Amino acid sequence: MKKLINDPRAVVDESVEGFGVAHADLVTVHADPLFVVRRDAPVQGKVGLVSGGGSGHEPLHAGYVGRGMLDAAVPGPVFTSPTPDAIIPATTAVDGGAGVLHIVKNYTGDVLNFETAAEMAEADGVRVRSVLVNDDVAVEDSLYTAGRRGVGGTVLVERIAGAAAERGDDLDGVAAVAQRVVDGVRSMGVALAACTVPHAGVPSFELADDEIEIGIGIHGEPGRHRIAMEDADSITQRLLDPITADLQLTSGDRTIVMVNGMGGTPASELYIVFRRVAQLLEGLGVTIERSLVGNYITALEMQGASVTVLRADDEMLELWDSPVHTAALRWGV
Amino acid sequence: MKKLINDPRAVVDESVEGFGVAHADLVTVHADPLFVVRRDAPVQGKVGLVSGGGSGHEPLHAGYVGRGMLDAAVPGPVFTSPTPDAIIPATTAVDGGAGVLHIVKNYTGDVLNFETAAEMAEADGVRVRSVLVNDDVAVEDSLYTAGRRGVGGTVLVERIAGAAAERGDDLDGVAAVAQRVVDGVRSMGVALAACTVPHAGVPSFELADDEIEIGIGIHGEPGRHRIAMEDADSITQRLLDPITADLQLTSGDRTIVMVNGMGGTPASELYIVFRRVAQLLEGLGVTIERSLVGNYITALEMQGASVTVLRADDEMLELWDSPVHTAALRWGV
Amino acid sequence: MAGTLDTAWALRWMRETARVIAVERAALIDLDRAIGDADHGENLDRGFTAVLGKLDAADAPATPATVLKLVAMTLMSTVGGAAGPLYGTAFLRAATSLGDAGEIDAAQVATMIAAARDGIVARGKAEPGDKTMVDAWTPAADAATTAAREGSAAAAVLAAAADAARSGAEATEPLLARKGRASYLGERSIGHRDPGAVSSALILQAAADAAGDGTP
Amino acid sequence: MAGTLDTAWALRWMRETARVIAVERAALIDLDRAIGDADHGENLDRGFTAVLGKLDAADAPATPATVLKLVAMTLMSTVGGAAGPLYGTAFLRAATSLGDAGEIDAAQVATMIAAARDGIVARGKAEPGDKTMVDAWTPAADAATTAAREGSAAAAVLAAAADAARSGAEATEPLLARKGRASYLGERSIGHRDPGAVSSALILQAAADAAGDGTP
Ligand SMILES: Nc1ncnc2c1ncn2[C@@H]1O[C@H](COP(=O)(O)OP(=O)(O)O)[C@@H](O)[C@H]1O
Ligand SMILES: Nc1ncnc2c1ncn2[C@@H]1O[C@H](COP(=O)(O)OP(=O)(O)O)[C@@H](O)[C@H]1O
Ligand SMILES: [Mg+2]
Ligand SMILES: [Mg+2]
Ligand SMILES: [Mg+2]
Ligand SMILES: [Mg+2]
Secondary structure, X not given: OOOOOOXXXXXXXXXXXXXXXXXXXXXXXXXXXXXXXXXXXXXXOOOEEEEEEEEOOOOOXXXXXXXXXXXXXXXXXXXXXXXXXXXXXXXXXXXXOOOEEEEEEOOHHHHHHHHHHHHHHHHOOOOEEEXXXXXXOOOOOOOOOOOOOOOOHHHHHHHHHHHHHHHOOOHHHHHHHHHHHHHHEEEEEEEEEOOEOOOOOOEOOOOOOOEEEEOOOOOOOOOOEEEEOOOHHHHHHHHHHHHHHHHXXXXXXXXXXXXXXXXXXXXXXXXXXXXXXXXXXXXXXXXXXXXXXXXXXXXXXXXXXXXXXXXXXXXXXXXXXXXXXXXXXXXXX | OOOOOOXXXXXXXXXXXHHHHHOOOOEEEEOOOOEEEEOXXXXXXXXXXXXXXXXXXXXXXXHHEOEOOEOEEEEEXXXXXXXHHHHHHHHHHOOOOOXXXXXXXXXXXXHHHHHHHHHXXXXXXXXXXXXXXXXXXXXXXXXXXXXXXXXXXXXXXHHHHHHHHHHXXXXXXXXXXXXXXXXXXXXXXXXXXXXXXXXXXXXXXXXXXXXXXXXXOOOOOOOOXXXXXXXXXXXXXXXXXXXXXXHOOOOOOEEEXXXXXXXXXXXXXXXXXXXXXXXXXXXXXXXXXXXXXXXXXXXXXXXXXXXXXXXXXXXXXXXXXXXXXXXXXXXXX | OOOOEOHHHHHHHHHHHHHXXXXXXXXXXXXXXHHOOOOHHHHHHHHHHHHHHHHHHOOOOXXXXXXXXXXXXXXXXXXXXXXXXXXXXXXXXXXXXXXXXXXXXXXXXXXXXXXXXXXXXXXXXXXXXXXXXHHHHHHHHHHHHHHHHOOOOHHHHHHHHHHHHHHHHHOOOOOOOOOXXXXXXXXXXXXXXXXXHHHHHHHHHHHHHHHHHOOO | OOOOEOHHHHHHHHHHHHHHHHHHHHHHHHHHHHHOOOOHHHHHHHHHHHHHHHHXXXXXXXXXHHHHHHHHHHHHHHOOOOHHHHHHHHHHHHHXXXXXXXXXXXXXXXXXXXXXXXXXXXXXXXXXXXXXXHHHHHHHHHHHHHHHHOOOOHHHHHHHHHHHHHHHHHOOOXXXXXXXXXXXXXXXXXXXXOHHHHHHHHHHHHHHHHHHHOOO
């Protein structure tokens, strides 16, 4: 394993420290327990947005702390959800009196830790609501699984809910917008090569030179199935088809599309995937109103990509376009 | 070789096509010969800025086309400088009557092709000036080499010269600002793993599990020397020391710092490097006034990073802060 | 073997657990890499290392429950992931079931293990056969209840629980996961042992070993 | 062997070059990977494939110079990198040196090769020994001049030039590069042949083969 790190156990602390120095105009980093808040937190009268989860998905979540998006991010160890003792103070730190929304990716660990933290923050007098992001169509959403995972859709939920909070919506309103995004967003990913968790020291799975994993998540876990390598257009279709089917996208639908790199994929390849997504959606009569192409939610240095599609309405587009100023997403300011 | 591509020879065309679709609000893509111009080009009365070079360094250069930065980018094949027949029409397309500045990275191929293109564009009546970026301290700048390579500093030159052009500086003025940035900027890079050029199909060099290459460029070429793997803090010092020495940075100096990923490095690791850069510069009494941490000039999916430092003055900082709106750099708008 | 167990046993249990988890850290990571995200061993090692620190720093605990409650709070705030809240709840419920008893007998040991199991189920909503740590704790709780009812000493109850937990963990191998991260894999989860079930068996074996050691 | 060479020879030369470059594409990429950026073979293959297309599409060229000028323009606009402008200039100067001659003799062949060499030097500013294609073209030009002075036929002049170019390319192996991408490597450039010198030798061998083939 070769990584630009010092001690595998200090990766998250040192990285977030560097992040804090680089973005001191945007955020304040609390070292112990570790969480990152908007520099001007708490914003009085505004609903606070908190997200978090295992590290290794950068820029998620700390990169999305700032005006028009998150008020706090709670980074756990690599691929390990943070504990309530960090989530609770992050929650209270961003409560400007209007309550706090927890945006939780649907993993057992995240759900349990945020659940406990929400209970305890409420006991401390903070009004907390939670929204669960579960957009990964690679996973069957059934009684017999932990449910669909939260992946790329999280970025869109954070942006649009963050805009609603900035606009002044109350806690129920922000939660409702967030839920609407959750309901309308779906994702699917592919890995060409696995990543190596620093404390594990070896790749999360082994792929032969002509194999890829379809339906991977963002934790270096193996995917749903392994297939022989294909060209980018074919792979893109494999990712997009289950999304359009699940969303039942039809002619006239408008969307926000994200083509996301898993950390080790050149931008040039992401644009080749985006090109194909645009062709396929155009073929369905579906328009791409806004798009993101880049590394927005990663799995360390994994080679691969994911496609996220949100069926968007006027309000979502308006919220999307409102000013956002974070380390990783910025416009209008 | 596993890549999200269709045909190795179509990589650049398809990728730039996707880029054009994703950023249709910012750019227009000309397919044959291939170049990318600002959507509103030519901007009357404004000096036009053109850069280009081999592809594989995305977001450089097309990602920097837009207000406050480049007017045109000319992407060559992967790691191969573009030819005059593409540079010439890009140059004439962005001439708003105030002339055009070519920003050329110092590689024999880029220099020769831009030189020819400049001559021929001038013959067509466009006033052209050129600035050569040569910031890589890994290479001795002597009679006995092709001179220092142009690497990370290019991003800073494009931003600051682009701001000067947007401000209304004339061709000599923009060229002078660009040259001042070139004079004050230095970079150095490290590779932990090589990249694979699509048409070559095998990695550019082989590194053992405990080896790294110090002093690499952005073309997957081997570096100046190979050393045993070290921790991030030690590697960072190896990159920064030659820069501070060459720039003779001393207490009180102000800088713009970029910690750049080569394409396959997680953002978390770049922030660990940035943390150390900040500590070391602070130790010298040098302040970091502005910073960029991320993938700004890459070598496909190479694993590694580079550090770029610009000794900045008030004017450069003011130009830096002015609005910029491109696919890869955006603020103030 | 000990007829009853005291606070010293609880402390030995936790020290032995920390030792074993450190030894098995890499193996647990490997199990989790196969069907999860390669962190289970790291998470537990971080947690039990913190437990050791907390125990060293704390005043001498009065009862076994004091020890287990401290463990619960420490795991909850240092392990993270799915295992943190689940083990945290398990140890909290275990502590609560013991009340302020200074010495605990065979029946109390059985009750304690059942309480831990119930806590995990309440928290994680997994059923036996879902390929989770529940598949270690459920047979362990059953075996402990049976052993206690049949008159075994406290240490023997723990030994029976540990044996059953180990068998339960082994028996997760052919199962298809329906809870936790492994459930994302569908059919591909078959053929691997559940890391949480394996670590649960280690923890219960440490309890038994701590009881066996501490008696003449 | 041919005493003089005509337009058909020039066409055969280019077709043979395109064929050889396609065959050696991977080998040239490998050479460039060692001390450059792994594109030399790809660049030339793209360029000479385009040359074939241009030759097929063009009217039958009148003179050798017409062929070489078309080649120059095509390489200039399709090869890119360092080799594109250098070879483009080489072929342009070669064409210019031939004027509108329909048949070229041994002396003109020698002049043509020297003109190509001079173009490369004017463009790239490399000196002999800098480990570039100049190290193939310089001995080739010298050998051609000598052969022509000694009364060899045109085809023999080309054969002498090709031999010298190959030796020159081989002799780049121990050199330390001072121009082009390989110069960034410093000492590490030693022990590898320069890809541009090797491709130059291939191009000159193709010229000789085209001359040898075309005569009774
Ligand atoms: N819903 C659940 N109920 C009981 N145990 C569970 C549940 N979900 C996961 N587990 C247990 O947690 C273990 C994984 O723990 P760990 O790797 O530390 O957390 P994470 O899955 O968040 O990375 C699994 O092996 C399984 O035994
Ligand atoms: N200044 C120069 N003068 C002569 N030849 C040069 C010079 N610089 C580079 N070359 C030649 O160009 C070759 C490299 O060509 P190529 O790989 O196509 O271009 P690039 O270096 O731009 O990738 C080298 O092997 C060398 O022979
Ligand atoms: Mg985990
Ligand atoms: Mg090249
Ligand atoms: Mg795990
Ligand atoms: Mg090359």
